[in-house]
Amino acid sequence: MPLVLRGARPYGEEAVDLVIADGLIVNIAPVGSADGDVIDCDGLIALPGFVDLHTHLREPGREDAETVESGSRAAALGGFTCVHAMANTSPVADTAGVVEQVWRLGERAGLVDVRPVGAVTIGLSGERMAEIGAMANSEAQVRVFSDDGKCVHDAALMRRALEYVKAFDGVVAQHAQEPRLTENAQMNEGILSGQLGLTGWPAVAEEAIIARDVLLAQHVDSRLHVCHVSTAGSVEVIRWAKGRGVNVTAEVCPHHLILTEDLVASYDPIYKVNPPLRTAADVEALREALADGTIDAIATDHAPHPHEDKDCEWGAAAFGMLGLETAFSIAVKTMIEPGLLDWRGLADRMSVAPARIGRVREQGHAIEVGSIANIALVDPTGTRVISSDRLASKSRNTPYASMELPGTVVHVLYGGNITVRDGALA
Amino acid sequence: MKHLLSAADLDRDQAIMILDTAAELASLTDRSVKKLPTLRGRTVVNLFFEDSTRTRISFEVAAKRLSADVINFAAKGSSVSKGESLKDTALTLEAMGADAVVIRHNLSGAPHRLATAGWIGGSVVNAGDGTHEHPTQALLDAFTMRKHLRNGSGDLDGVRVGIVGDVLHSRVARSNVLLLRTLGAHVTLVAPPTLLPLGVETWPCDVSYDIDSVLPRLDAIMMLRVQGERMHDAYFPSALEYSRLYGLDSARMARLPEHAVILHPGPMNRGMEISADVADSPRSLMVEQVANGVSVRMAVLYLLLGGMKEND
Amino acid sequence: MDSSRTRIVLDDSDISRAIRRIAHEIVENAKGADELVLLGIPTRGVALAERIRSAISEIEGYSVPTGSLDITLYRDDLRLRPARALEPTSIPSEGIDDRIVILVDDVLFSGRTVRAALDALNDIGRPRAVRLAVLVDRGHRELPIRPDFVGKNLPTSVGEQVRVNLVESDGSDSVTIHEGDSA
Ligand SMILES: [Zn+2]
Numbered sequence: 001m002p003l004v005l006r007g008a009r010p011y012g013e014e015a016v017d018l019v020i021a022d023g024l025i026v027n028i029a030p031v032g033s034a035d036g037d038v039i040d041c042d043g044l045i046a047l048p049g050f051v052d053l054h055t056h057l058r059e060p061g062r063e064d065a066e067t068v069e070s071g072s073r074a075a076a077l078g079g080f081t082c083v084h085a086m087a088n089t090s091p092v093a094d095t096a097g098v099v100e101q102v103w104r105l106g107e108r109a110g111l112v113d114v115r116p117v118g119a120v121t122i123g124l125s126g127e128r129m130a131e132i133g134a135m136a137n138s139e140a141q142v143r144v145f146s147d148d149g150k151c152v153h154d155a156a157l158m159r160r161a162l163e164y165v166k167a168f169d170g171v172v173a174q175h176a177q178e179p180r181l182t183e184n185a186q187m188n189e190g191i192l193s194g195q196l197g198l199t200g201w202p203a204v205a206e207e208a209i210i211a212r213d214v215l216l217a218q219h220v221d222s223r224l225h226v227c228h229v230s231t232a233g234s235v236e237v238i239r240w241a242k243g244r245g246v247n248v249t250a251e252v253c254p255h256h257l258i259l260t261e262d263l264v265a266s267y268d269p270i271y272k273v274n275p276p277l278r279t280a281a282d283v284e285a286l287r288e289a290l291a292d293g294t295i296d297a298i299a300t301d302h303a304p305h306p307h308e309d310k311d312c313e314w315g316a317a318a319f320g321m322l323g324l325e326t327a328f329s330i331a332v333k334t335m336i337e338p339g340l341l342d343w344r345g346l347a348d349r350m351s352v353a354p355a356r357i358g359r360v361r362e363q364g365h366a367i368e369v370g371s372i373a374n375i376a377l378v379d380p381t382g383t384r385v386i387s388s389d390r391l392a393s394k395s396r397n398t399p400y401a402s403m404e405l406p407g408t409v410v411h412v413l414y415g416g417n418i419t420v421r422d423g424a425l426a
Numbered sequence: 427m428k429h430l431l432s433a434a435d436l437d438r439d440q441a442i443m444i445l446d447t448a449a450e451l452a453s454l455t456d457r458s459v460k461k462l463p464t465l466r467g468r469t470v471v472n473l474f475f476e477d478s479t480r481t482r483i484s485f486e487v488a489a490k491r492l493s494a495d496v497i498n499f500a501a502k503g504s505s506v507s508k509g510e511s512l513k514d515t516a517l518t519l520e521a522m523g524a525d526a527v528v529i530r531h532n533l534s535g536a537p538h539r540l541a542t543a544g545w546i547g548g549s550v551v552n553a554g555d556g557t558h559e560h561p562t563q564a565l566l567d568a569f570t571m572r573k574h575l576r577n578g579s580g581d582l583d584g585v586r587v588g589i590v591g592d593v594l595h596s597r598v599a600r601s602n603v604l605l606l607r608t609l610g611a612h613v614t615l616v617a618p619p620t621l622l623p624l625g626v627e628t629w630p631c632d633v634s635y636d637i638d639s640v641l642p643r644l645d646a647i648m649m650l651r652v653q654g655e656r657m658h659d660a661y662f663p664s665a666l667e668y669s670r671l672y673g674l675d676s677a678r679m680a681r682l683p684e685h686a687v688i689l690h691p692g693p694m695n696r697g698m699e700i701s702a703d704v705a706d707s708p709r710s711l712m713v714e715q716v717a718n719g720v721s722v723r724m725a726v727l728y729l730l731l732g733g734m735k736e737n738d
Numbered sequence: 739m740d741s742s743r744t745r746i747v748l749d750d751s752d753i754s755r756a757i758r759r760i761a762h763e764i765v766e767n768a769k770g771a772d773e774l775v776l777l778g779i780p781t782r783g784v785a786l787a788e789r790i791r792s793a794i795s796e797i798e799g800y801s802v803p804t805g806s807l808d809i810t811l812y813r814d815d816l817r818l819r820p821a822r823a824l825e826p827t828s829i830p831s832e833g834i835d836d837r838i839v840i841l842v843d844d845v846l847f848s849g850r851t852v853r854a855a856l857d858a859l860n861d862i863g864r865p866r867a868v869r870l871a872v873l874v875d876r877g878h879r880e881l882p883i884r885p886d887f888v889g890k891n892l893p894t895s896v897g898e899q900v901r902v903n904l905v906e907s908d909g910s911d912s913v914t915i916h917e918g919d920s921a
Contacts, residue, residue: 268542
């Protein structure tokens with residue numbers, strides 16, 4: 001029997017019955033007209049399932065922080081139907097063997113597409129190129145390559161990587177951080193870092209790498225993706241590059257759309273993240289850039305850490321914060337509520353664009369007949385208070401604990417199957 | 427006030443109260459009274475994640491002169507993977523019933539974290555954290571200047587202080603800028619641009635790259651320790667060039683006003699930021715700073731453990 | 739302070755008379771003034787000691803060495819209240835060794851202040867004798883301490899508040915009792 005999403009409003013527009021069968025949207029009918037297993041979607045908005053370009057699932061190696069399975073659950077609850085698992089695991093995902101292992105773990109969990117990201121260099125050491133071709137041709141079909149956590153700072157190596165991935169339409173996702181300018185860096189460099197006595201992470205360390213990389217991408221006519229853009233200056237560089245026709249895409253993290261560096265004055269490592277929280281002016285520029293398309297996608301940089309790595313001194317703490325289960329709410333709060341994006345725009349930034357950048361054919365489809373039924377049904381009027389104890393992630397390092405955020409994910413369909421129903425795993 | 431984490435925690439009245447209390451305690455301990463019963467039965471822990479014998483001893487003497495029980499706890503620096511975790515250490519100290527924890531840490535903000543993370547209930551005194559602050563050093567510097575320039579009472583209104591050297595990495599400079607400003611002094615930071623933090627122009631002080639233009643106007647000059655290894659990180663080309671451009675030698679000392687005093691938080695790099703003859707001159711107050719450090723720390727412990735009076 | 743529940747028990751002339759009498763008794767008791775040291779306990783004890791000094795000077799023509807003794811650091815109730823700024827302690831240059839020290843305070847109540855003062859004295863030197871002069875003894879002792887010279891014995895209930903006002907600190911001289919909870 002087909003599944004009927006009764007009264008859902010695609011992109012917040014007119015309410016319809018979405019009829020799902022064999023993993024596809026097979027019919028879009030007037031409300032109440034379709035027969036089947038009915039899920040009441042009255043008042044809910046139907047969006048294409050979200051696609052995250054930047055997720056740390058920690059497996060293999062740090063299963064105490066997250067596993068592919070626990071991360072998949074967190075993703076599904078956040079409205080995602082696909083995540084890109086970053087390569088900085090232990091061992092590093094720099095061989096076909098490791099990426100296939102991660103891919104299989106994702107298949108086994110069965111809640112979202114887990115698309116492994118392959119390392120650009122062996123062991124993320126920035127020295128020798130990893131077997132990118134083998135990973136691309138493996139069962140995992142890797143298309144996104146990144147040393148994320150580290151910057152591919154050697155210009156010659158970056159050039160070669162950009163060239164090499166062209167053979168299979170891959171993309172190099174750069175963690176833009178000039179290493180010498182950020183030695184022991186702890187927070188955004190500015191007036192506050194000087195007062196707090198924390199080593200600064202200057203904006204220029206990000207912007208200089210992006211500037212270099214867009215020129216390299218243009219020079220070799222390849223595809224570059226910029227991870228977690230965090231500064232107004234980076235936005236300007238990317239806007240300039242796109243204006244020149246450079247094939248560059250960029251992502252922004254939810255936390256960089258809402259949190260600012262002044263939180264660091266508490267020395268609470270829950271706010272320690274890389275790249276660091278920046279200024280209100282940066283936040284403003286990032287929101288605008290996401291609205292006008294200079295930045296293509298929201299990506300979570302979901303970075304789980306065990307409690308002890310955050311329950312310590314700032315300088316000893318790990319970088320990173322959770323994101324999968326709160327990304328949609330932050331997007332609503334920072335982009336929808338101020339009117340910077342409409343629901344179609346949000347669908348583009350959280351699903352269509354990231355699927356295109358990652359070359360994930362099965363994801364990011366429009367809500368229309370014939371599309372694969374990867375669908376998030378969200379309540380735009382719902383709110384919830386974030387509690388770190390009620391997260392599906394194995395870790396607790398959310399910076400939003402006890403904040404009230406708008407927008408709830410109610411039901412999620414992944415390949416036509418219900419993964420989340422009434423806000424809980426099905 | 428429960429903790430002393432930053433010089434910014436102190437308003438003018440509180441700062442003066444600490445200095446006045448220290449002055450009174452100094453006169454008591456100048457007499458035959460070396461030990462007061464004030465903190466009998468209280469436990470003060472010196473928690474040092476970073477070696478600093480002189481600061482540790484200063485706090486230890488201060489606490490003992492007030493009859494507190496003192497526990498010295500030397501811990502290995504914390505890192506993500508290895509070493510003593512600050513939290514576990516804190517929980518141990520809490521179980522021991524520490525009334526105050528005096529903490530020195532190589533990481534900025536560690537005292538702040540200790541005071542606010544909910545690990546312990548006692549008072550926290552910052553005895554120097556990373557490149558952040560060292561408020562009791564600033565208090566003892568202010569005490570020393572007040573004694574020589576303002577007859578040991580009131581504030582430092584109008585006193586002109588030069589702080590020279592590695593401001594970027596100096597917790598002493600940060601605390602001094604804040605406290606001296608609170609007390610009405612006028613501070614000029616002097617350093618090569620590489621050793622000044624970004625945003626220093628927003629600090630409540632003046633900045634100069636030229637020590638010689640500043641010298642004739644100073645009532646006090648404070649020379650900061652400059653570590654030789656900074657030159658390997660290209661903060662300046664050589665020790666020789668640094669001392670030529672920013673060091674205090676006898677020729678420069680002669681250009682200070684006659685009443686001006688010279689301070690140094692120690693330990694000194696003789697021949698680097700200060701020449702040996704200047705260090706040993708009668709205008710240098712380093713030895714007195716050490717003695718004043720004990721009085722100031724006694725005052726801080728007394729006022730924190732008794733619960734400092736709110737502004738009234 | 740609610741004046742309707744406050745009554746004056748000593749006025750300015752009562753206080754001057756009391757001080758003159760205390761001065762006489764001190765001299766009589768010590769058989770002269772030349773071995774005496776007066777130490778006032780801050781704040782009002784210091785002014786009272788000074789007044790006693792000048793009264794003795796009128797009687798004997800000799801100015802008794804007079805100082806102040808802050809007992810804050812010797813209190814046994816430091817944990818219970820906010821730490822206070824220290825008052826100056828000034829011991830006359832003659833010292834206190836082998837002298838007769840007269841401790842001067844405004845009100846004698848529990849006796850704890852005097853105990854702290856005895857501890858403080860002990861750290862400073864070794865007097866031949868220590869005597870206690872107070873303007874008002876209001877009873878309710880918690881320690882075996884009694885005054886040697888009293889301006890006025892004032893029966894009170896524990897809840898009442900006795901307040902000594904002096905020109906030096908309060909603008910005028912009076913001793914008042916206020917009913918109700920102590921401030
Ligand atoms: Zn990254």
